Amino acid sequence: MQETVLSNLGMNDSTFDQPLLAPQSVHAATGYDEQGAAIPGRWRVYPEMAPAGLWTTPSDLAIFAIELLKSREGKANRVLSSSMTRRMLTPQIEGMGLGIFTNRSASPFSHGGGNDGFRCLLAAFADSGKGVVIMTNSDNATSLIAEIVHSTAAEYGFPPE
Numbered sequence: 001m002q003e004t005v006l007s008n009l010g011m012n013d014s015t016f017d018q019p020l021l022a023p024q025s026v027h028a029a030t031g032y033d034e035q036g037a038a039i040p041g042r043w044r045v046y047p048e049m050a051p052a053g054l055w056t057t058p059s060d061l062a063i064f065a066i067e068l069l070k071s072r073e074g075k076a077n078r079v080l081s082s083s084m085t086r087r088m089l090t091p092q093i094e095g096m097g098l099g100i101f102t103n104r105s106a107s108p109f110s111h112g113g114g115n116d117g118f119r120c121l122l123a124a125f126a127d128s129g130k131g132v133v134i135m136t137n138s139d140n141a142t143s144l145i146a147e148i149v150h151s152t153a154a155e156y157g158f159p160p161e
Helices: 002-009 058-072 082-088 142-156
Strands: 108-115 118-125 130-136
Touching (some): 058 082, 118 142
Antiparallel strands (some): 118 130
16 A cells, blocks of 8 residues: 555655654544544554555545546546446445445545544545535544535535535
């Protein structure tokens, strides 16, 4: 992942290092549980790297989304071919593409995430090229994320997810 995706896209603030290395941990947020208490050790270290091991920033996640949008249109192929990207973004079963959520009506793709003390959402609209990346350091952020998505959608003219 580091070589094929992250470095290749210039996602320089993203890593699967577990535990997070000292130079990176200085910039990492502390997670907070549903009661507002800090997660012991600031965050949990997950052995399951694929679903829970990515450390990233909103800017880096936006780089990934932009690459998918460009690849879908045949304007980039630094990670996936255009045909593979289109397959990835095509609904398969129950609104799921290949590793990403899809929606036929507005052509968006999205993926939410959450580890203890953290919640996030990436939503991008393939037809318009607009989107939003939201990252929080609280288990109580679901309503906040929804409000940010709706406010951003209203301000920038894309349908709320």
